[in-house]
Amino acid sequence: MGTITDLVVLLVALIILWVIVSIPVFIAARAVTSGRPNKVSFGSAMGATLGGAIVYVIVLYGVSILLTALVGRGGFIVALILAIVAWLAVYKSSFQVGWFGALAIAILAAIVLIVINVILALVLGVTLPSFFHPF
Secondary structure, eight states: OOOHHHHHHHHHHHHHHHHHHHHHHHHHHHHHTTTOTTTOOHHHHHHHHHHHHHHHHHHHHHHHHHHHHHHOTHHHHHHHHHHHHHHHHHHHHHHTOOHHHHHHHHHHHHHHHHHHHHHHHHHTSOOOOGGGSOO
16 A cells, blocks of 8 residues: 555656646647747647546547447447547647648657657666556
8 A cells, every 4th residue: 555655756757747748749830830839839739648648548448448339349449540530639739730740749759759758768777667658
């Protein structure tokens, strides 16, 4: 059983990680929206990062449970696709872009995150947790 100190450390670590993974989203959104300051701020990137993750998890598990019960294992694939579309919808709404803009932000943010991870590894000898990039 964890102590209050353990919970505080976990909360601080999650906030730090949230800030770190919001940086690539901010950079990507700035690039895709041509840097229009009224559409992209670091706060909106943090909101999109948190909101996208929450929506993704809710849609993935909710739809997966429902469809897997109805159609079997194929339901998870449909749930995964719908969860990704829901995450893109959060980006679309947060940054006032179209669907291709939201997809471009997601792809560019993943690339920026990988570059940041490589730089961290080379300069500081540390990396982000492996579940944040495809390798």
